Amino acid sequence: MLTRRMTILGGGALMAAVGPARAQTFPDRPVRLVVGYPPGGNVDFTARLLQPAMSQALGQQVMVDNRAGAGGIVGTDLVAKARPDGYTMLLTGTAPVSIFPVAMERLPYDPLRDLAPIGMAYRVPIVMMVSKDITTTTLAAFVERAKATPGGMSAGTAGIGSGAHLAIELFNAGTNAGLVHVPYRGTGPALNDLIAGNIPVVFDQLSSALPLHMDGRARIIGIASATRSPLLPNVETLREAGLVQAELSTTLGLLAPGGTPSAVVEKLAAALAAALADPAVRDRLTSLGAMIPPAADITPAYYGQVVRDELDIYREAVRLGNVKLE
Structure with missing residues (x-):
């Protein structure tokens, strides 16, 4: 019985050693x-x-x-x-x-x-982008404008439950701006409506929004990163504006x-x-x-x-x- 027990225990030790041995040769395919x-x-x-x-x-x-x-x-x-x-x-x-x-x-x-x-x-940080019809240039000025007309400012995203949608919820909680979420079927339609002036604000990824900002079809006025993006050194973060502390990306x-x-x-x-x-x-x-x-x-x-x-x-x-x- 003792011999059988030692064999079982020895087998367990051998199996435990297999993991590190395989890790040393990983990967071999x-x-x-x-x-x-x-x-x-x-x-x-x-x-x-x-x-x-x-x-x-x-x-x-x-x-x-x-x-x-x-x-x-x-x-x-x-x-x-x-x-x-x-x-x-x-x-x-x-x-x-x-x-x-x-x-x-x-x-x-x-x-x-x-x-x-x-x-x-x-x-890739989530950014806040406004249409050319919105003349405010700072986040503080935008928030004051939105609060002046509660529920009168809509914000589009790629859809319900997207990171951008949840960013709007956190933005509203931190500012009482009262932005009304408008979900689209993807980023493209939301950005098209922003360019056309059919919606004043879109929350989206920086990678999608950047081309519109660079050619002047719309403007990024806030970014939900811990620090400013090297690509947008003049755009303030939501954190430094005291609006949303979390990194949203x-x-x-x-x-x-x-x-x-x-x-x-x-x-x-x-x-x-x-x-x-x-x-x-x-x-x-x-x-x-x-x-x-x-x-x-x-x-x-x-x-x-x-x-x-x-x-x-x-x-x-x-x-x-x-x-x-x-």
Whole structure:
């Protein structure tokens, strides 16, 4: 009996050692990078931009696998249920990991339990853009104008439950501006109405709004980032104006299935940091308004904290707007 017990215990120790041993040789075959959106969008673009540099850093091919559906839920759930060996990872935006979990009653995964953060790639801040008919040039002046006509100022977004919609809820809570949310079916129609003067305000990502600001078809008067964007040094942040303290953005990051060995996750994080250090990658992303974290912050711990902070921020925004997604 004693011999049999020792054999069982020895077998358990051997299994425990397998994880670190595999981590030392990881990766020894191609790695799949799941994108929960169709080809052509921002997340897919970023995945394909990172792909060559990450492949070089890992010494194995990184293969982009588009698994679109349900606003990113299909791809996210696939990774959450994948084998936690590092050979499947997810590149995603904010909604599947920070908005849907607090705005939907049922979700097939828990982002904190079923996914392991690898690293944040970048943030694209949400901005507040006004039509040419709005002559105010500062956030303070805009808020005073909106408060003078309660409920008389509408603000468009890409849709109900979007990050921009929740930004409006937080903006109203911080200012009592009383902006009336007008959801559109995507960013394009909202921006078209802004240009035409059919709606005075649109909240959107910096990357989409920047071209209109640069050619004078509309104006960005506020940005929901911690610091001013290098692309818009004269545009004040909502934080410095004392209106909204939280950073509100589309945040792109890499995640692995929950339970992936930490040594493997660290290797993937190092590959992401190496890719983001590539000048060609950095220049392309920053030209589109992306704010890349310092290399020291491209870590599992930092991105994990970002996700937890965003869950708290958007949980409050969902409560304020009574937002329910199905």
